[in-house]
Amino acid sequence: MIYQLQVPGPVPDVEEVRILEWHGEVGRAFEPGELVVELETHKAIVEVRASKISVLRDILCAEGDWQKIGAALALFSDEPDEPIPDDAEQLTAMLVDFEIT
Amino acid sequence: MTLSDETAAATKIFFREAIIRALQEEMQADPKLTLLGQDIGAFGGSYREFDGLFDAFGAERVRDMPVAEAAMVGIGVGAAAAGMRTLVSITYMDFLMLALDPLVNYAAKLRFKTAGQLRAPVVVKTTAGAKGQGVAHSQCIEAWLMAVPGLKVVAPSTPADAYGLLKTALREEGPVVYIDHKRLFPTAGHVPVKAACIPFGQALHVRSGSDVTLVSFSYMMTPTLQAAERLNAQGVSCDVIDLRSLAPLDMATICTSVKKTGVMVTVEEGQLTCGVGSEISFRLREMLDGVKIARIGAVAAPVSSNRVLEAASLPDADKIVTCVLTLLNGKGG
Amino acid sequence: MSAHELLHDMLLIRTFEQHLIKRRDHGFQLFSSGEEAVSVGLCSVLNRDDQLLCSGRAIGPALARGLEPGLVLAELLGKVAGPCRGRAGRGHMALPAQGFFGAHAVVGGNLTIAAGVALAMQSEGNQNLVACMFGDGACGAGALHETLNIAALWHLPLLLVCNNNQYSVSTPRAAALAPQKLSDLAVPFGMPALTVDGMDVTAVRDATREFSDHIRAGKGPAFLECISYRFTPHSTSARESRPTAEIEAIQALCPIVRLSSQMLMDGEISQADLDQMKKDVNAAVQAASVFAEAAAFPDPAEVLHDIV
Numbered sequence: 001m002i003y004q005l006q007v008p009g010p011v012p013d014v015e016e017v018r019i020l021e022w023h024g025e026v027g028r029a030f031e032p033g034e035l036v037v038e039l040e041t042h043k044a045i046v047e048v049r050a051s052k053i054s055v056l057r058d059i060l061c062a063e064g065d066w067q068k069i070g071a072a073l074a075l076f077s078d079e080p081d082e083p084i085p086d087d088a089e090q091l092t093a094m095l096v097d098f099e100i101t
Numbered sequence: 102m103t104l105s106d107e108t109a110a111a112t113k114i115f116f117r118e119a120i121i122r123a124l125q126e127e128m129q130a131d132p133k134l135t136l137l138g139q140d141i142g143a144f145g146g147s148y149r150e151f152d153g154l155f156d157a158f159g160a161e162r163v164r165d166m167p168v169a170e171a172a173m174v175g176i177g178v179g180a181a182a183a184g185m186r187t188l189v190s191i192t193y194m195d196f197l198m199l200a201l202d203p204l205v206n207y208a209a210k211l212r213f214k215t216a217g218q219l220r221a222p223v224v225v226k227t228t229a230g231a232k233g234q235g236v237a238h239s240q241c242i243e244a245w246l247m248a249v250p251g252l253k254v255v256a257p258s259t260p261a262d263a264y265g266l267l268k269t270a271l272r273e274e275g276p277v278v279y280i281d282h283k284r285l286f287p288t289a290g291h292v293p294v295k296a297a298c299i300p301f302g303q304a305l306h307v308r309s310g311s312d313v314t315l316v317s318f319s320y321m322m323t324p325t326l327q328a329a330e331r332l333n334a335q336g337v338s339c340d341v342i343d344l345r346s347l348a349p350l351d352m353a354t355i356c357t358s359v360k361k362t363g364v365m366v367t368v369e370e371g372q373l374t375c376g377v378g379s380e381i382s383f384r385l386r387e388m389l390d391g392v393k394i395a396r397i398g399a400v401a402a403p404v405s406s407n408r409v410l411e412a413a414s415l416p417d418a419d420k421i422v423t424c425v426l427t428l429l430n431g432k433g434g
Numbered sequence: 435m436s437a438h439e440l441l442h443d444m445l446l447i448r449t450f451e452q453h454l455i456k457r458r459d460h461g462f463q464l465f466s467s468g469e470e471a472v473s474v475g476l477c478s479v480l481n482r483d484d485q486l487l488c489s490g491r492a493i494g495p496a497l498a499r500g501l502e503p504g505l506v507l508a509e510l511l512g513k514v515a516g517p518c519r520g521r522a523g524r525g526h527m528a529l530p531a532q533g534f535f536g537a538h539a540v541v542g543g544n545l546t547i548a549a550g551v552a553l554a555m556q557s558e559g560n561q562n563l564v565a566c567m568f569g570d571g572a573c574g575a576g577a578l579h580e581t582l583n584i585a586a587l588w589h590l591p592l593l594l595v596c597n598n599n600q601y602s603v604s605t606p607r608a609a610a611l612a613p614q615k616l617s618d619l620a621v622p623f624g625m626p627a628l629t630v631d632g633m634d635v636t637a638v639r640d641a642t643r644e645f646s647d648h649i650r651a652g653k654g655p656a657f658l659e660c661i662s663y664r665f666t667p668h669s670t671s672a673r674e675s676r677p678t679a680e681i682e683a684i685q686a687l688c689p690i691v692r693l694s695s696q697m698l699m700d701g702e703i704s705q706a707d708l709d710q711m712k713k714d715v716n717a718a719v720q721a722a723s724v725f726a727e728a729a730a731f732p733d734p735a736e737v738l739h740d741i742v
Contacts, residue, residue: 013284013286013287014287015287016289018115018289041287042115042116042117042148042149042286042287042288042289043117043148043149043286066113066289133557135557161557166584167580167583167584167587169580169583169584171546171576171577171580172546172549172577172580172581172583172584174546175545175546175547175549175550175577175580175581176546176547176549176550176553176584177550178546178547178550179546179547179548179549179550179551179552179553179554180550180551180553180554180557181550182535182547182550182551183485183535183550183551183553183554183555184554184558185553185554185557187550202540202543202577203543203546203547206538206540206543207538207540207543207547210526212740212741212742213521213739213740213741214518214521214522214526214528215517215518215522215526215528215530215536216517216518216519216521216522216739216740217739217740218517218518218528218529218530218531219528219530219535219536250741250742251741251742252742253742275742349742
């Protein structure tokens with residue numbers, strides 16, 4: 001199955017974040033709890049971690065880009081070679097753990 | 102300007118980063134510029150609006166101070182009068198009350214009383230406004246300061262204006278109070294890539310309309326622009342002005358707009374009595390006849406940390422919409 | 435500075451103020467008569483590039499710092515020939531180019547400012563110092579605590595000089611301030627602090643010299659309390675609150691009589707030389723008066739000059 005990784009929330013006061021750092025390139029498989037991406041708010045870092053075994057398939061926001069809470073950041077899949085559908089924007093949101101530091 | 106031009110000419114940053122950039126550029130340009138305040142050193146400021154400056158410029162130019170507002174401002178003023186240039190950070194505008202003596206009695210009078218022998222190029226940077234912190238951490242007292250001859254007062258609503266106004270403040274020859282707002286810190290916006298100052302005394306015309314002029318500043322620009330959008334959907338076209346600079350006031354821009362609309366509503370977060378809106382309204386009456394005017398501000402009550410009471414005391418988009426419609430329907434003004 | 439010069443400077447302040455009070459146009463003044471030794475003893479140790487800040491009781495400090503009596507009188511009378519074009523008057527006069535950063539008539543209001551001036555000097559890395567004079571009244575203000583703390587923390591080149599003339603307007607010092615000695619206020623901050631007889635100009639000078647050496651060596655601030663007595667009421671418009679007997683006892687402590695008697699006794703000055711000195715000082719004050727009277731009042735349009 002293909003999932004959409006979205007900017008998690010709610011984060012108090014925050015409507016928009018800046019992508020600080022991706023921890024892996026397209027094709028990398030993540031174990032549950034592994035750090036996927038760090039997002040920057042006006043005063044904190046949001047660490048987004050995988051909640052299940054999954055493969056990073058496409059990065060939609062580069063480091064330095066801005067994205068709203070709830071909007072898409074990347075695509076993941078259960079299997080490394082599942083085809084990505086054209087309507088990727090309609091995909092199910094991937095469950096993630098996130099921590100604000 | 103097309104979107105690609107805008108992207109090329111400006112970069113999107115957080116509000117606090119606009120402040121850091123202005124400070125960094127001005128500290129590089131002027132080795133005498135020194136920052137004083139509580140928690141501004143390695144900690145980087147309560148809103149991280151001093152991040153990185155301590156590492157870049159060291160403990161002598163980014164000085165942490167004890168909790169002693171009168172001494173923070175007094176020392177900043179004295180050092181400025183003696184040839185340095187200083188920025189003093191007062192975390193909450195409410196606490197500026199503790200430091201009004203050196204600011205009002207000394208700095209604002211210094212150039213006049215010494216017949217120009219001494220000047221105090223000091224910027225007092227502070228943060229106003231309500232955000233759940235209660236009666237002594239929420240106030241907007243900019244109108245008090247506007248009444249002091251010799252003081253300049255500015256209050257940006259966007260990162261671009263924060264950057265440009267702070268740079269100008271740091272080049273002034275006399276005291277300036279530069280006011281942020283707590284609710285502006287989570288915001289981000291485009292700031293020109295090329296270094297540039299924004300002159301004081303120039304309001305910004307941010308939305309064009311023909312039925313009513315809305316005048317606001319600082320965080321109140323947010324509900325004001327929301328209200329303008331909603332009024333537009335109801336067929337009321339709003340001309341919106343962001344003051345940016347409170348002393349000096351740009352009455353010319355307001356006057357031009359109200360000549361067109363014939364109706365003005367001012368929106369501020371501080372008290373209405375002797376407030377920014379009162380001052381603008383009366384000055385406008387001296388310039389134009391037959392204008393409909395209304396003022397919106399906090400109710401005459403302390404601002405509680407209680408969420409319900411805080412909201413009840415402050416202006417919001419609903420209240421602005423209601424006020425404008427009432428005024429246009431002839432029941433106010 | 436020699437004993438002759440100390441005596442001369444104290445005489446000048448006294449004579450100047452005696453002339454001023456006789457004028458019908460003297461305005462609202464706070465006099466230093468009786469307290470001359472504090473300003474003169476302090477200023478005798480200051481260098482040209484040091485700065486002096488004082489309270490609204492500024493005539494003594496300004497003259498002791500070497501400002502021309504004509505300029506001072508012009509300022510007091512509101513004439514444009516004054517260093518501040520007559521705008522500042524007694525309460526706020528200043529001539530920073532001559533080391534007189536100026537008066538500030540808010541009690542305790544000059545303390546944090548002086549610390550700021552000291553910070554500017556420290557950042558220039560020279561050996562200059564800032565002296566800040568204030569009354570016992572200022573010792574009840576929080577600004578003193580804040581200033582002592584930061585000046586000590588940052589080792590600022592700041593000499594705090596408390597001219598303790600025993601009264602805040604009518605309130606006796608003992609009724610307003612708890613510490614036994616006002617110099618005790620500085621002790622917890624780890625800076626040298628001393629109380630001296632402020633009617634003895636050489637005692638003030640010697641203590642100032644010791645502290646200025648300490649400060650110029652980069653060792654941080656110091657606090658000097660000078661016990662003094664004013665000969666006149668708080669101001670030209672304030673009622674005298676002190677009993678006659680107390681005032682008479684105070685007059686007997688005159689710092690000018692004390693120094694001149696000692697000098698006559700030691701043969702340091704002859705009666706003839708002393709009389710000549712008095713004549714010279716009188717002539718200087720007369721000349722100041724002629725200068726100030728000839729000067730113009732400001733044009734009313736000046737009220738809007740030098741504001742922003």
